[in-house]
Amino acid sequence: MRRSRKCSRCGLRFPRSHSRCDHCADLTDAEVAALKTRLQDDGTSYHTLGRYLYAAAVLCVLLIVLALL
Numbered sequence: 001m002r003r004s005r006k007c008s009r010c011g012l013r014f015p016r017s018h019s020r021c022d023h024c025a026d027l028t029d030a031e032v033a034a035l036k037t038r039l040q041d042d043g044t045s046y047h048t049l050g051r052y053l054y055a056a057a058v059l060c061v062l063l064i065v066l067a068l069l
């Protein structure tokens with residue numbers, strides 16, 4: 001059983017033994033909103049990285065095919 005719970009304010013996990021969320025207890029509402037936006041941006045950049053890797057893989061296959069011709 002995991003000893004953490006999800007914060008309803010910022011969406012991050014923090015230890016159940018803490019009465020307040022580690023991540024947003026000291027932040028204002030605006031700072032929490034900025035934190036959430038930053039977390040979403042991280043997800044987007046990860047998605048973009050995945051597309052780069054996919055493009056690189058396709059490029060490698062094309063180069064191999066051209067080398068075999």
Ligand SMILES: [Zn+2]
Nearest residue numbers: 007010021024
């Ligand atoms: Zn929080």
